[in-house]
Amino acid sequence: MSIWNRTLAWLAAGTALAATLQAPAAAAPAPVWSKCGDGLECAKLTVPVDWRRPGGRKTQVDTARMPAHDPARKLGSIVVNTGGGATIQPVRSMPAVVSELTTWFDVVLIDPRGFGDQGSDALVECPVPQPGIDGLVLAPGEAGWRAHAAANAAYDASCRKAMGPAYAGLTSWQVAHDLEALRVALGEPKLRYLGNSYGTVYGQAYLELFPAKVGRMVLDGIPDHAQPSLERWLMAYARTQEQQLTRFRDWCAAGCALGGDDAIEVFDDLLARVRRAPLPAGGQTVNEQAFLVAVTEGLTPPAWPRLATALRRALDGDATDLAELRPLPPERPGHTQGAMLCHDFMPDPPGYRDFLAVESRLRAAAPRIGWVQGRYQVGRCVGMGGDPAYPPHPLRAEGAPPVLAAIGDTDGNTPHLGAEHLAAQLPLARVVRHGDGHAAYLMQGAAGLTGTCLRKHVHDYLTAGTLPPSGARCPGDLVARIPRG
Template sequence: MRISTTALAGLVLGTALAGTLQAPVAAAPPALTWAGCGDGMQCAKLTVPIDWRHPHGRKTRVDLARMPARDPARKLGSLVVNTGGGATIQPVRATPTVVSELTAWFDVVLIDPRGMGDKGSSAAVECDTPQPSIAGLILAPGEAGWRAQARANAAYDASCRKAMGAAYAGLTSWQVAHDLEALRAALGEPELRYFGNSYGTVYGQAYLELFPAKVGRMVLDGVPDHTRPSLERWLTEYARTEEQQLGRFHDWCRAGCALGGDDAIEVFDRLLTRVPLPAGKGTVSKEEFLLAVKEGLAPPVWPRLAAALRKAADGDASDLAKLRPLPPESPGYPAGAMLCHDFMPGLPGYREFQAIESRLRAVAPRIGWIHGRYQVARCVGMGKSPAYPPHPLRAEGVPPVLIAIGDTDANTPHSGAEHLAAQIPGARVVRHGDGHAAYLMQSASGLGATCLRRYVHDYLTAGALPRSGARCPGDLMARIPRG
């Protein structure tokens, strides 16, 4: 069924107003039983209501892992961390250095969102049907491709609903924010000290609104803006950011890359006029070319993109073809469903989307406009409930929050992070030249006491805020080889 823009706006507004009412939490803090679980961690499960609007109803469990402070006698308390991107505990097990330095001051408590969990845990849900490729609407741009993507998403959604059972009804960030509050109480902390990265910032945004009196120090890095009710405005931010990213790649290449003295944007434009491009025994279509370039615009991939464009300009686009996204994971996981419940619980039909896309082309004509299809492909065909749609943030009385914004972050547009920061009283922003998840990536790369990491540590440990207009260099960008 096609939904008009007016109807969609009404759905978003009505559900947002209902969803932001604060539900009561259990009177007694839930008990946590910690036990060693390998890799120097202690694990526990947090038992929470499926729906916090009915706190005495059916329950579900959430996975926790604790990395104890190095010196318990001098620790400053607990720091709750969610790294985004679905699961948190398993990725930190694989790369503990992303957060291990924080144990110099805190017990670092990792929390997985609902439906995700540690390896082998009963809290980790596997959906029989994987989520279809995010590239689906780009590679099949017609109405038939739209319908096929919707069918594939519906099958994925149905398999996650079956796998989670009744717990599927709690798959929104509104519920996760209440889980964070329950965890704060269970830890015995008077306020929540929180580090949210990427999708973990969506849980943080919900917590700011729902529990402003319980907010302690909060760092949000790599922010997806959950405060834009208009789907078109949200997609336009992504489109403009991607177009800017092509310009940044161009500027980076001017200082030396595999393209030699050729102008990167001129090479892009020439290749686009020549599609389909020869690629070994096959070809690269226009859609495949745009998708490959879009994937290559993440800064760590810039050397590969430059080399692939060079090779394509010389007559062989086979390396561009290799930049396409990986096929969907099997089995699937419910994190993708939560994103749809939070950001796109209702979508326009194909013809209405075409009108939106024409306006995206006007503001981002080279590459950015395809982000509309890239984002909508996640959710077309998904069920409309549960839902926690985007809405302006109401977070009065919260203490200062630190928001890190990367100039080269095309994963979560910097304009969205700025839009969020403007709605949080006293929020302080630190801009930097790196991309998405910069704090975690700098930590994992062993860069030492970088500008960004010093700001984060000073704030978390002492409440010291950076000066207004603070800016850090691109410490990771400086290490990208030019090929």
């Protein structure tokens, strides 16, 4: 079944179930909070594995609360999901990413299905890790494709076994219902929510399922779940990544390890060299595929100084620094985020031959480096099972209030072209553009940048409902701090 046909089937089934979607959360009990270290209070939320069958099997979701500084003057609760898998453990290690919000709110953290606090029964470990995201780039032929698909399948099977019956609830559709259950349990009349990165996918699902229950919602670093065409979704990644090379060149022009050399000309020169022969890298070599992976990884703004240095040294005959830009090896044990992503975005991945046809068009549109994103993204899901599924579809959220969408010019993780497409699905959405990359709100907080343009817009909206003016733009406060040495 194609992604489009699967989407139509899912929407038809969803329409038939619409009358039952909101009722099950009504009986959610208030959380029983208990101190759990690091200034947090923790509680379990018991929810159905499948919200379509609220009387069926149950599972648990971990939540944690960072209490407001002044409980007598707080404005209520704000629910936060930081994306990328776990929320509670990362906030434990870096509380500054959200702690400023306790000026006004109880900050309630929620982990998605399969994740949980350290030592929690809710935390699922998949014995087989997911293969590296660069697998289809490093082994570009059909044999490499089959091997990568087999590795993905083994990872998926291990997650299914480790999670047991709860695996059937591993979609953002289910997590959106968990958010609604949490809202009811907190006693909040409307959901106030800040979603970062993958947390915005849960927010998108909530907007569609419970538009009348949305209070104020901030989405930052937005993957586009409203694009049913896989090729168009990949094209947004490819074009954005190609632009990222230009942004790196422009940043480098003001001073970097490349001196006065144009970064794109350096890229072209090294790519031509590595196509003739691998570059020496200490006791190993860097071939064309490894070179493309290294540059792809180095185009994330915090890595720009490393990329500039690596390119400079490769020009001088030593590609060791380029080799060290490769992604980290897969985590052991694995976690369930990769499975949920595929259920949400690519439950029906293309076959090898079909993908090559798409890739030819990605290469035409983004010929230097952007086309590599096609293999990065598809490589996440080839070989994965298709059920459960919550495939991409146009977002319909009639009656939802204005949402604040933060979109970063230098965000190659969730490309701005896709985020713009998603925001356009919400007629009342207000966009604030900024010059920083992925997870800008959280990363500015972690860096101690509490008074930035972006954070002021977010806080004005969350506390008073004040939206930024149309066309609002903030500078790249994090990019400005990137060292050039």
